[in-house]
Amino acid sequence: MGSPFERLTLPARVESVRAFHRFVRSGAEAVGLDLADMDKLDLVLEEILINIARYAYEDGAGDVQVAYSTEAGSLLVEVTDQGRSFNPLDAAPPDLALGLADRPIGGLGVLLVRQIVGLLSYRRQGNQNILSFRFPGPGPITP
Amino acid sequence: MGSPFERLTLPARVESVRAFHRFVRSGAEAVGLDLADMDKLDLVLEEILINIARYAYEDGAGDVQVAYSTEAGSLLVEVTDQGRSFNPLDAAPPDLALGLADRPIGGLGVLLVRQIVGLLSYRRQGNQNILSFRFPGPGPITP
Amino acid sequence: MNIEATQFEKAILLKVSGRMDAENAGEFDKACELWISQGAKHLIADLADLQYVSSMGLRSFLAAAQRLRSLSGSLILCGLKGLPRQVFEMTKLDSLFPIYETAQQALAAL
Amino acid sequence: MNIEATQFEKAILLKVSGRMDAENAGEFDKACELWISQGAKHLIADLADLQYVSSMGLRSFLAAAQRLRSLSGSLILCGLKGLPRQVFEMTKLDSLFPIYETAQQALAAL
Ligand SMILES: Nc1ncnc2c1ncn2[C@@H]1O[C@H](COP(=O)(O)OP(=O)(O)O)[C@@H](O)[C@H]1O
Numbered sequence: 001m002g003s004p005f006e007r008l009t010l011p012a013r014v015e016s017v018r019a020f021h022r023f024v025r026s027g028a029e030a031v032g033l034d035l036a037d038m039d040k041l042d043l044v045l046e047e048i049l050i051n052i053a054r055y056a057y058e059d060g061a062g063d064v065q066v067a068y069s070t071e072a073g074s075l076l077v078e079v080t081d082q083g084r085s086f087n088p089l090d091a092a093p094p095d096l097a098l099g100l101a102d103r104p105i106g107g108l109g110v111l112l113v114r115q116i117v118g119l120l121s122y123r124r125q126g127n128q129n130i131l132s133f134r135f136p137g138p139g140p141i142t143p
Numbered sequence: 144m145g146s147p148f149e150r151l152t153l154p155a156r157v158e159s160v161r162a163f164h165r166f167v168r169s170g171a172e173a174v175g176l177d178l179a180d181m182d183k184l185d186l187v188l189e190e191i192l193i194n195i196a197r198y199a200y201e202d203g204a205g206d207v208q209v210a211y212s213t214e215a216g217s218l219l220v221e222v223t224d225q226g227r228s229f230n231p232l233d234a235a236p237p238d239l240a241l242g243l244a245d246r247p248i249g250g251l252g253v254l255l256v257r258q259i260v261g262l263l264s265y266r267r268q269g270n271q272n273i274l275s276f277r278f279p280g281p282g283p284i285t286p
Numbered sequence: 287m288n289i290e291a292t293q294f295e296k297a298i299l300l301k302v303s304g305r306m307d308a309e310n311a312g313e314f315d316k317a318c319e320l321w322i323s324q325g326a327k328h329l330i331a332d333l334a335d336l337q338y339v340s341s342m343g344l345r346s347f348l349a350a351a352q353r354l355r356s357l358s359g360s361l362i363l364c365g366l367k368g369l370p371r372q373v374f375e376m377t378k379l380d381s382l383f384p385i386y387e388t389a390q391q392a393l394a395a396l
Numbered sequence: 397m398n399i400e401a402t403q404f405e406k407a408i409l410l411k412v413s414g415r416m417d418a419e420n421a422g423e424f425d426k427a428c429e430l431w432i433s434q435g436a437k438h439l440i441a442d443l444a445d446l447q448y449v450s451s452m453g454l455r456s457f458l459a460a461a462q463r464l465r466s467l468s469g470s471l472i473l474c475g476l477k478g479l480p481r482q483v484f485e486m487t488k489l490d491s492l493f494p495i496y497e498t499a500q501q502a503l504a505a506l
């Protein structure tokens with residue numbers, strides 16, 4: 001079975017994102033992600049974390065936990081918050097056909113996550129939102 | 144354990160590549176690869192198959208087999224030939240610093256495979272070369 | 287992230303390098319505001335050495351472009367490659383900006 | 397793959413669309429040869445609608461560029477995005493060609 005999860009919990013704030021990036025970097029290195037994939041992983045994490053910081057907590061203060069586990073060639077990442085229930089898989093996609101003048105400034109974070117991660121899983125467990133995804137670039141087969 | 148392998152064997156010729164593309168497409172769809180990843184998978188396969196067609200067999204004629212298995216969110220691909228022993232992981236990388244006039248026309252196939260697939264596994268088994276790789280885009284976690 | 291500005295006759299060239307994320311995208315906003323307040327009509331963002339950009343960076347590019355457009359100017363991009371290129375393509379923002387391959391080309395076209 | 401040629405005063409624009417693979421890259425070689433034999437100095441390959449290119453296609457681009465260079469001409473690329481862009485970047489071929497964002501920009505620069 002998979003290796004146990006490494007976990008880091010920090011306040012859900014913009015200023016925590018880089019610390020989470022450094023935290024998952026060890027896992028990314030352990031599974032041999034190349035630099036391009038590491039940047040993509042950082043991007044996905046940043047988008048999820050920024051949204052939690054901005055939208056999850058009514059009073060604007062709360063924590064977020066990032067956990068990862070390195071399984072055979074693959075990084076499992078799980079992001080957990082205790083904010084309002086939000087399933088990004090149900091979010092309406094933005095209208096990408098609008099011209100410059102009409103294009104709203106924003107609404108692209110969830111889209112980027114879904115495009116990069118492909119399939120994403122979401123579950124609501126008690127008062128928690130748990131988003132998870134696996135991050136290998138196409139990898140080697142494992143016997 | 145993983146699902147059993149689907150297998151297709153064809154002559155190692157340029158003209159077989161598109162048939163192999165169609166063959167792996169079903170596996171790619173089964174694991175939910177998006178269109179961008181399918182193109183990357185096609186590219187990796189084409190590069191490997193073209194090289195086998197061009198270099199593997201002394202007398203220029205032989206077969207190649209592509210096998211795939213769809214495991215939880217991940218496509219395992221295995222390419223087998225009976226040609227001369229060739230481990231692409233040992234191939235010297237081309238010199239990418241050369242200018243237009245000096246740049247050899249070629250030598251980029253193995254490089255592309257290694258860059259896209261990240262880690263690749265090779266084994267020589269009897270008289271066979273077996274190249275294998277896993278092709279998920281970053282995918283969902285599986286319970 | 288580092289932003290290096292060079293003043294040309296018809297535009298300001300902003301060479302943005304490194305990583306543009308939620309924490310520092312505001313610096314790009316400020317650089318744009320500064321040059322716009324000094325009368326610049328066209329800003330050229332050279333992204334050839336930009337390694338990473340998240341959606342907070344995209345917001346900044348979009349906001350600056352809309353602001354300049356309302357002043358009959360423009361935000362022009364060049365050097366778009368790697369992950370930033372992919373991010374612009376995934377969000378279809380690449381169709382909303384004048385884009386040139388190099389800063390030289392962008393300047394020559396003004 | 398489809399190749400559509402348009403003759404301009406200073407260059408031939410070849411709009412290459414679809415998938416360029418080992419089986420059909422030779423058609424691009426032939427199109428280039430044809431125009432070179434008719435005296436074309438500069439060919440512009442517009443790849444905006446090229447969805448896929450493998451290393452056999454890269455060979456064709458490189459060969460045409462070297463051929464044209466020896467005739468004091470050039471192979472100019474434009475519209476490079478998506479997977480083809482990534483393939484050019486991974487092989488560092490993007491540094492060996494004059495590249496423009498659009499065919500219009502490429503033509504204007506000649
Ligand atoms: N963690 C979250 N909790 C609640 N709502 C969220 C969360 N993440 C995103 N949203 C909602 O989804 C919308 C789209 O998010 P996103 O695509 O990142 O764009 P933006 O944040 O720029 O609006 C947000 O405007 C917000 O309403």
Ligand SMILES: Nc1ncnc2c1ncn2[C@@H]1O[C@H](COP(=O)(O)OP(=O)(O)O)[C@@H](O)[C@H]1O
Pocket residue numbers: 194195198199226227228229234248249250251252253254
């Ligand atoms: N299946 C193979 N069997 C034997 N030699 C191979 C095989 N694949 C590749 N090679 C060798 O590796 C070299 C590099 O291959 P590649 O990167 O695809 O470039 P190219 O085929 O254009 O030379 C080839 O020139 C060939 O010598």
